[in-house]
Every structure is written in structure tokens, then in C-alpha cells.
Amino acid sequence: QVQLVQSGSELKQPGASVKVSCKASGYTFTNYPMNWVRQAPGQGLEWMGWINTNTGNPTYAQGFTGRFVFSLDTSVSTAYLQISSLKAEDTGVYYCARAPTAVAGTFWFDPWGQGTLVTVSS
């Protein structure tokens, strides 16, 4: 079955970096875009952007430029989210989520990874 499995929880100090992985299985990885969504503690869902898994081209939402980087390793069907210069406000659960087509504007998100909790605290 189609499945996205993310890496485990992370506790980081302010200023450090973190890399979250999202391993896909059950489908052809390069056929479907991968999205990233953040959920701050007790808050709603916030779309961070997506990466074209065929070309590697990323698109970042407003508020997620500069310190956030999406990348791929297609040899192991894995997408990555790297966040640098971590701040306390980056604390939250980060989800990867597959989109059904590569046509921008037509996405819904299914399935989702189980989420990775990133805690930024000194």
C-alpha cells in the first residue's frame, strides 16, 4: 500500500539545523509531487510548499523561504526537509504529504506521513 514514513522526533538548540526525512513506498516516487505541511503546537495546518519529484524543482510558500530547503534522493524514494538557523517558533510537527498530480493548482494531499515533531529549545 502507499505509505510515507518519516524520521523520528528531534530536539534541537536555537541556531542549529535539522533534516527530516520522508520515505515513500508502494508507488513510483517520481510520479507524484511531495508537499510539506507544518502544524505548530495546538494550531492548524500550514502549507510550506512542494517539490517536483521528477525534476527536483522546489516551490516554497511565503514564510518558508531562506532557511527551509526541500530535497530528494530518488534512489531511495525519500524526500527531505532541512531547516537551518532554528528558532523557537519553528517548533511543531512537520508532515510530508503526497499530491495526486504534478499540475500545480490541482493538489489535494493523500496520504500523509505520520509527522515528525521538531522541538527547538535551549
Next chain:
Amino acid sequence: SYVLTQPPSVSVAPGKTARITCGGNNIGGKSVHWYQQRPGQAPVLVIYYDSDRPSGIPERFSGSNSGNTATLTISRVEAGDEADYYCQVWDRSSNHYVFGTGTKVTVL
């Protein structure tokens, strides 16, 4: 940017019908998707393209979209339907996907 407004909470008795609204400017002209997020779990798609159900989602879940309001309807509500529900659309003007503010459904 495009704003999607949902009621913070909806309470419903078991066996009754829950209706969750998602308000947005001319949302009827957009495709709306809905997600269920149970406590401590990842979101799950329950409705896409306004009213289509993914495989495995009960027929009790249905959707509609017109004018300035989209609605997710849960019929014959069960205890397991207790969760947060989010609507989602594509905002062409900002080139962003936008989620609603979320609605907590409580089964009495």
C-alpha cells in the same frame, strides 16, 4: 491572501448529522478538499473535489460547495468521528494551498 473560515467547534449527538462549514470569497468557484485529524494522528483525506470520497471513507461523509460556503456533512455520527476537520483550497492569486482554521467535532 485567501482566508478560509471554519467554526471552531461543532457538537453533535451520536446518530445525528454534523455539518461543518468552510467560508471563503466565492469558494464555489474553487475545488475544496477536506481532512480529518484525530488526536495525535496525521490528517486523513475524507473528501476531494468538493464531494468525492476516497476509497475506504464511509458514505456517511459527504461534501458540497456553492457560493461562499463549502460544507462537510457527517451523517449518523459515531464516536470515532470525533476529530478536527480542515478544508483546503488552491489560491491562484498567491500560488498557495490554503487550509481552513479547523473545526473540532465533539460527539456528545
